[in-house]
Amino acid sequence: MGELTPGEREVRRGAVGELGEALRDLVDAAVRTEVPLDRLTEATGAARELTALLSADLREVHEIASVDDPETGERWYSPVYGPGSPVAPPMVVEDFPDEGRCVGRVTVPKKLEGPPGLVHGGVVATLLDHVLARSARGAGHGGLTATLTVTYRRPVHLGVPLVVIGQLVSVEGRRATATARLVAADDPDTTLAEGEALLVALRAERASEVFARTGRDVGAWTSRS
Numbered sequence: 001m002g003e004l005t006p007g008e009r010e011v012r013r014g015a016v017g018e019l020g021e022a023l024r025d026l027v028d029a030a031v032r033t034e035v036p037l038d039r040l041t042e043a044t045g046a047a048r049e050l051t052a053l054l055s056a057d058l059r060e061v062h063e064i065a066s067v068d069d070p071e072t073g074e075r076w077y078s079p080v081y082g083p084g085s086p087v088a089p090p091m092v093v094e095d096f097p098d099e100g101r102c103v104g105r106v107t108v109p110k111k112l113e114g115p116p117g118l119v120h121g122g123v124v125a126t127l128l129d130h131v132l133a134r135s136a137r138g139a140g141h142g143g144l145t146a147t148l149t150v151t152y153r154r155p156v157h158l159g160v161p162l163v164v165i166g167q168l169v170s171v172e173g174r175r176a177t178a179t180a181r182l183v184a185a186d187d188p189d190t191t192l193a194e195g196e197a198l199l200v201a202l203r204a205e206r207a208s209e210v211f212a213r214t215g216r217d218v219g220a221w222t223s224r225s
Ligand SMILES: CCCCCCCC(=O)SCCNC(=O)CCNC(=O)[C@H](O)C(C)(C)COP(=O)(O)OP(=O)(O)OC[C@H]1O[C@@H](n2cnc3c(N)ncnc32)[C@H](O)[C@@H]1OP(=O)(O)O
Pocket: 073, 129, 130, 133, 134, 137, 143, 144, 145, 146, 147, 173, 174, 175, 198, 200, 201, 202, 203, 206
């Protein structure tokens, strides 16, 4: 698909978000179902038909979606917050660029379970990684995560509203450091997990090399502005 006009992009974003929500409901049902075997077989057939319908026009794996915005870095299929992503929880993130801060709100569903009833530790790290990188990027210091330290203080339960706060702490040349906390919305003083990251902005020439296969200018995600 070619580049969309702003109006077309808005319409398509709406449709992508609706499909994403329907698919998240489907994934939730798929990981919780206990229906009889014949129903599972029937569902498998229906899922394959749906795959064929969507596969009529597919992007290459490195291509950026027509609904994405390379200027701002908004990604509609982000596995963390993407409205179109069946695997995203999804987290809803609010940016406070003047304070180098961002706040994510999320209730993690069954599909991202680790120990029974608890959020998978890798998912906790992913949520923290996102707000860490995003707090820096919002303040104009886009970069890739070079190091990430996660401290798991308490079990994080599925189905509970959570708040994940990222805070940019310092910037030195291409390096930025940020810290993050994950808490339950109804108990914000108890830290469930915390993270610390070093984000390193790619040099411009390295960024063009790394993202050459996307065919787009992806400076929004990587360069220091
Ligand atoms: C909006 C939010 C989006 C969410 C995205 C979530 C964030 C992500 O998950 S990013 C994906 C995961 N991360 C990656 O793929 C990164 C892979 N690593 C790399 O590409 C490179 O190692 C990279 C870019 C980190 C550093 O490479 P490069 O720019 O060549 O580094 P280099 O020039 O050697 O170093 C730059 C500076 O950083 C420092 N540095 C680099 N890596 C490290 C490290 N691991 N530890 C400490 N310091 C480091 C160097 O010492 C140097 O410091 P100084 O400028 O003071 O000398």
